[in-house]
Amino acid sequence: MDTRQMRYFVALAETLHFGRAAERMHMTQPPFSRQIANLERELGVRLVDRDSRHVRLTQAGERFLEDSRAVLARFESACRDARLVAEGQKGELRLGFMMHAAHRIVPRIVSSYSRLRPDVRVVLSETTPADIERRLLHGELDAAVTFAGRPFPQLQAVPILTDRLCLIAPPEHPLAARDRISPGDLEGEDLIAAPAAVAAILRAAITRYLEAGGVVPRFRFEPQLQQTILRLVAAGLGVALVPGSICDDGMPDLVSRPLASAPSLEVVLAVPHGSINPAVAPLVDLVRREGAAPR
Structure with missing residues (x-):
């Protein structure tokens, strides 16, 4: 029958x-x-x-x-x-992202993609840049928002935006009163940053910026998670240089200040070459067309 x-x-x-x-x-x-x-x-x-x-x-x-x-x-x-x-009109898309992107970048991309493909289930996975690389290479993620870094032949990188570092400090910290921060202003300051094994591109940018200004960085705490960094700074345990995409006036108990000659970080959508998931191509086209929208 x-x-x-x-x-x-x-x-x-x-x-x-x-x-x-x-x-x-x-x-x-x-x-x-x-x-x-x-x-x-x-x-x-x-x-x-x-x-x-x-x-x-x-x-x-x-x-x-x-x-x-x-x-x-x-x-x-x-x-x-x-x-x-x-046709990529239905199914599932596994999107990873570093925690720096959770503040502005990912909500904009996901919002635009969901309007474009309302029947595709987007599974979000917030993790560290190092873990993103591993999971992309092992096929555990379909795409991810991360920093542009060492090239992998298995991955393509679609530019999203250029981010710049800024300083965050508690409101009562002396640096919070400055209009702009130079590397010399950070001499002797306790710094809080993720270790290189977790966020190599970000850590290298911070270190190069300070050393170029003649400052030997003094990293006091090295948590893996960006949210932990913010909390430690808010508790008065140090200051941090973080991507500008998370620096705004909406951070409670924190003040952000621009850096003189702030180093830039390229944020990209990383996607495995030859992805067999049809839901990926519309995301790539969207990012190529719109990026993450103006900041």
């Missing part, structure tokens, strides 16, 4: 006439009648009672009609979903 036989039976049940049902299925009546007879034989039950003038469903036929309609509806839905997934 297959879905064709179910469709034949549904046509007969809805018309209660072999000739009209055969016509609906673009068949002549004799082969149509044989299909119904074959279906009853395979099921081992009579689905219709017929005489020279009337056709009516048996109780078994009424139940088979109900179930056949449900099966055919599910089959049509499965076919439609398969086409939509193949």
Whole structure:
């Protein structure tokens, strides 16, 4: 038995006439009648009672009609979903992002993508830049927002925006009163930053900036998570140089200040070459077209 036989039976049940049902299925009546007879034989039950003038469903036929309609509806839905997934209109997209991007960049990208592909389920995974590289290379993520860094032949990088470092400090800190911070202003300051093993690009940018100004950085705390860095700074345990995309007036208990000749960091969408997930291409096109929108 297959879905064709179910469709034949549904046509007969809805018309209660072999000739009209055969016509609906673009068949002549004799082969149509044989299909119904074959279906009853395979099921081992009579689905219709017929005489020279009337056709009516048996109780078994009424139940088979109900179930056949449900099966055919599910089959049509499965076919439609398969086409939509193949077109990138439906399915799942696993998007990783570093915590610096959670403040502004990711919400804008996800919002635009969700309008473009409302039936694609976006699975967000907030993690560290080092973990992003590993998960992309192992196929655990479909795409990720991260810093542009060492090139991998397996990955392509689509530019999103250029970020610049800024200083964050508690409001009562002497540097909070400055209009602009230079490397020399950070001489002897306790710094809080993620270790190089977690955020190599960011750590290198901080170190180069200070050393270029003749300052030997003194890293007091090295938590992995950006949110922890913010909390430690707010607690008065040091200051931090962080991407400008998280520096705004909405940070409680913190003040942000621009840096003189602030180092820049390129933020990109990293995607494996030859991704087989059709939901990825619309995301890449979106980022190429819009980036993360003006800051």
